[in-house]
Amino acid sequence: MRIVLVGPPGAGKGTQAAYLAKNLSIPHISTGDLFRANISQGTDLGKQARSYMDKGQLVPDEVTNAMAEDRMSQADAAGGFLLDGFPRNVGQAEALDEMLKSKGVALDAxxxxxxxxxEVVKRIAGRRICRNDSSHVFHVAYNQPETEGVCDICGGELYQRDDDNEETVRTRLEVYHTQTEPIIDYYREQGLVVTIPALGKVTEVTERAMAALKSDEG
Incomplete structure (x- = not known):
């Protein structure tokens, strides 16, 4: 299957993408991973992306599109993929359609x-991250550490990231509504959108998504 995953910041896209990709036996392709891989490997695209990022500028769509196309052309993605963080706007969505059309395939959902x-604000503003290892994540309401401010896993100090405060989260939501939400309407016109309520346990959301994909296939 060829799937695009969308949702506001704090919706749990990264977590769901990992579970769904495993269940569907397809690679999880995230924009963040694409950028990191190209930059760390010193590819031409990575160098281009870095030149913009070093100046604090947004990486142009054509660079992001080329990275995504290169990754989707790799052997493990021949039978499908799950895109997370791409496309981020309608221009990228149109470019993705053209890429897939040129290969004689199309998105499934x-x-x-x-x-x-x-809930998004509550989820993000309540996050506390370990200074020793950023994969150790706790939450003031949903996943409290045994000792306040201390990581259960390694004993490191827990802190709130600067961009996890309510004001910044609401700004990020505005950007999402303005730039990314229009792609939902774009794909809805193609009959591809499947809406998944993302409240509840991670496993429950994954089950809803898998059930929706099966029924959509049917």
């Missing part, structure tokens, strides 16, 4: 993870 805005 666009999964839209739906989370109320107040």
């Amino acid at each position: 666009v999964l839209d993870l739906e989370v109320p805005e107040d």
Whole structure:
């Protein structure tokens, strides 16, 4: 299957993408991983991306599109993939359609993870991350450490990232509504959008998504 995963910041896209890709036996292709891989390997695209990032500028769509196309052309993605963080706007969505059309394939579904805005703010603003290892993540309401401010796993100090405060989260949501949400309408016109309520346990959301994909296939 060829799937695009969309949803606001804090919807759990990264977590769901990993579970769904494993269940469907397809690679999880995230924009963040694409950038990191190209930059660390020193590819031409990575060098181009870095030149913009070093100046604090957005990487142009054509560079991001080329990275995505290169990754989707690799052998492990021949039978399908799950895109997370790409496309991020309608221009990228149109470019993706053209890429797939040139290969004689098309998207199967666009999964839209739906989370109320107040819940997004609560999820992100309540996150606390370990200074020793950023994969150790806790939450003031949903996943409290045994000792406040201390990582259960390694004993490191837990802190709130600067961009995890409520004001910044609401700004990020505005950017999402302006830039990314229009792609949902773009794909809805193609009959590809499947909306998944993303509240509840991670496994419950994954089960909803898998059930929706099966029924969509049928």
